[in-house]
Amino acid sequence: MSGVATIGFGAMARSLAESLGRDPRAPQITDCLLRPGAAGPSGLRLHHRAETLIDARPALVVECAGPAAIAEHGPALLSAGIDLAIVSVGALCDDALHARLLCAARDGGAQMLPVTGAIGGLDLLEAARLAGLDSVTYRGIKPPPAWAGSPAEQLIDLGALRGATVFYRGTARQAAGAFPKNANVAAAAALAGTGLDATQVELVADPEATGNRHEILARGAFGEMRFEVTNRPLPGNPRTSWLAALSVEALVRAHAGR
Ligand SMILES: NC(=O)C1=CN([C@@H]2O[C@H](COP(=O)(O)OP(=O)(O)OC[C@H]3O[C@@H](n4cnc5c(N)ncnc54)[C@H](O)[C@@H]3O)[C@@H](O)[C@H]2O)C=CC1
Numbered sequence: 267m268s269g270v271a272t273i274g275f276g277a278m279a280r281s282l283a284e285s286l287g288r289d290p291r292a293p294q295i296t297d298c299l300l301r302p303g304a305a306g307p308s309g310l311r312l313h314h315r316a317e318t319l320i321d322a323r324p325a326l327v328v329e330c331a332g333p334a335a336i337a338e339h340g341p342a343l344l345s346a347g348i349d350l351a352i353v354s355v356g357a358l359c360d361d362a363l364h365a366r367l368l369c370a371a372r373d374g375g376a377q378m379l380p381v382t383g384a385i386g387g388l389d390l391l392e393a394a395r396l397a398g399l400d401s402v403t404y405r406g407i408k409p410p411p412a413w414a415g416s417p418a419e420q421l422i423d424l425g426a427l428r429g430a431t432v433f434y435r436g437t438a439r440q441a442a443g444a445f446p447k448n449a450n451v452a453a454a455a456a457l458a459g460t461g462l463d464a465t466q467v468e469l470v471a472d473p474e475a476t477g478n479r480h481e482i483l484a485r486g487a488f489g490e491m492r493f494e495v496t497n498r499p500l501p502g503n504p505r506t507s508w509l510a511a512l513s514v515e516a517l518v519r520a521h522a523g524r
């Protein structure tokens with residue numbers, strides 16, 4: 267097995283391929299699984315069916331395409347013994363899909379690897395929950411253009427905001443379902459902490475925001491934790507933070523031991 271494949275080749279996969287490509291000692295992107303009929307970058311082996319990607323035997327497949335792509339390709343890749351990094355962590359809010367992925371990974375002897383993404387502090391939540399967590403709240407704050415194309419457009423007039431506006435409150439499971447391209451970090455925080463139904467989420471559009479900000483407030487037997495990161499967006503997609511692509515790169519390098 268050699269090489270790394272992506273599912274999808276949007277802003278995150280492009281950033282990952284470029285960054286790894288600048289380091290000759292790093293593992294390289296060699297294959298890409300695209301939607302049927304979609305064009306892809308030159309220089310990579312392009313696949314339009316999971317079967318041909320499986321035949322290429324990449325050491326790792328990195329999903330950079332969205333929750334639907336996990337449902338479509340994840341079980342087949344894992345049961346074929348191919349490790350799968352999951353960027354669209356919100357896909358794991360579907361309990362039946364999560365169980366199918368775990369089962370396929372066990373049957374195939376493969377690893378399912380959710381990424382940390384554009385947030386941090388998850389190791390602390392995982393440790394703290396061992397002694398009991400009372401509450402975990404996640405807040406996602408982005409400038410209005412970063413919410414364009416999401417259901418936020420139906421809830422508020424993004425172009426007319428004068429100050430920070432909370433436009434959504436719900437559980438992590440509800441938020442990840444309603445905002446599949448924006449609430450992956452909420453799902454990641456929930457899975458590390460109090461779970462998808464007990465983690466509260468607030469989504470905020472703020473004309474003054476200078477980046478994509480993620481906050482976690484957690485309380486429990488361990489004490490209290492406040493986490494905050496303000497991310498610069500990826501050049502190709504203002505919804506996606508650069509750190510999300512960097513966390514994938516860190517995982518790819520660790521997987522290859524380089
Ligand atoms: N965990 C985290 O912190 C974050 C996770 N994400 C997730 O990463 C995904 C990718 O982000 P970007 O690259 O910025 O998005 P993007 O929209 O720039 O690129 C996504 C690409 O995937 C392709 N695609 C969609 N469905 C596909 C399928 N079934 N099979 C093959 N290709 C498919 C699209 O054609 C597009 O080229 C997002 O959809 C989101 O779910 C995004 C930001 C942060």
Ligand SMILES: O=C([O-])CC(=O)C(=O)O
Nearest residue numbers: 447448449450451506507
């Ligand atoms: O990139 C980010 O800032 C986070 C994001 O969109 C997500 O969690 O889906």
